[in-house]
Amino acid sequence: MIERIPDAAIEALQYYVYRLVDPRDAATFYVGKGVGQRALQHARAALETAEIVDRLDRIREILRAGLEVEIVIHRHGLDEATAFAVEAAVIDAFPKLTNLVAGHHSQFSAAPLNELLDRYAAPPANITVAAILIKIEREWRPGLSADQLYERTRRYWRCRPMARKPPPTHAMAIARGIIREVYRVDRWVSYSDWPSDRDLSRSAADNEIWSGGARVGFEGTICPHLSTLRGNSVRHLVTGSAQNPITYVNC
Known part of the structure; x- marks a missing residue:
C-alpha cells in the first residue's frame, strides 16, 4: 500500500x-x-x-x-x-x-431532458401565503414516494421559523429550484438528537453526525388548494447563500 x-x-x-x-x-x-x-x-x-x-x-x-x-x-x-x-x-x-x-x-448533474425543461422553463411561483421554502437537494430524486418526500422535507433543520412575524403557515419542498410539494404546517417540533422514527432511507439523516444544538421540524399534511404551485420555479425567490437550505416568503 x-x-x-x-x-x-x-x-x-x-x-x-x-x-x-x-x-x-x-x-x-x-x-x-x-x-x-x-x-x-x-x-x-x-x-x-x-x-x-x-x-x-x-x-x-x-x-x-x-x-x-x-x-x-x-x-x-x-x-x-x-x-x-x-x-x-x-x-x-x-x-x-x-x-x-x-x-x-x-444542480448541474445528469438528468433526463424533460426534467431539465421542467426545471428551466417552469413558470415563476406566485406564493401568497406565509411559507418556508426548504431545499432538499441531497435527498431528492425523481420517483420519491409521497411519504419519502414528506420525511425528507419536514425535519432536522437549523432555523427558527416560530420567530418569524408572522410564522410560516406552509412549508414547500424545493429541489433544483422547483416546488415539489406544498404542506400545511400543523405544528413545529424541536429535536436534540436523531429520533427513533427517523427515515433511514435518508442518506444525510442516517450517516451525518449530529453536531449539537436543537434542530427543527414540522408536522403537517399536503395542502390540496395550493397544488397548482407544484412544478413552479422559486429561483426568483431564493436569495443569499446557495448552501442555505431555508428561505422565507411573506414572513
Whole structure:
C-alpha cells in the first residue's frame, strides 16, 4: 500500500479527481476530489477508525481479502473549481457509488431532458401565503414516494421559523429550484438528537453526525388548494447563500 505521495508528485498533481476501485470486480465505488495526500486518507481511516460508513466498510473487506484498493487519478493538474466540476461529472458516470452526496453543484448533474425543461422553463411561483421554502437537494430524486418526500422535507433543520412575524403557515419542498410539494404546517417540533422514527432511507439523516444544538421540524399534511404551485420555479425567490437550505416568503 502506498504510504505517502512524495512532495514532488503533489506539486505536479495539484488538485485532482480520483476513483477508488475494488480489485475483486474492477468496480469504482467512490469518487473524490483532493489535493496532497487526500487519495490515501480513506484506506488510513478504514484501518485506524471504527467509523461505520459504506466506503470504509468496503475498504476493510478488500483489505481482509489480502488485496489493496486501487487508486486511479482520473484527472490532475486542476484548479479547485475545475476539480469540483470534474468530480461531479465523474460521480454522474458511476451510479453505484458509496459517496454520501452527489458532488459540488449537483444542480448541474445528469438528468433526463424533460426534467431539465421542467426545471428551466417552469413558470415563476406566485406564493401568497406565509411559507418556508426548504431545499432538499441531497435527498431528492425523481420517483420519491409521497411519504419519502414528506420525511425528507419536514425535519432536522437549523432555523427558527416560530420567530418569524408572522410564522410560516406552509412549508414547500424545493429541489433544483422547483416546488415539489406544498404542506400545511400543523405544528413545529424541536429535536436534540436523531429520533427513533427517523427515515433511514435518508442518506444525510442516517450517516451525518449530529453536531449539537436543537434542530427543527414540522408536522403537517399536503395542502390540496395550493397544488397548482407544484412544478413552479422559486429561483426568483431564493436569495443569499446557495448552501442555505431555508428561505422565507411573506414572513
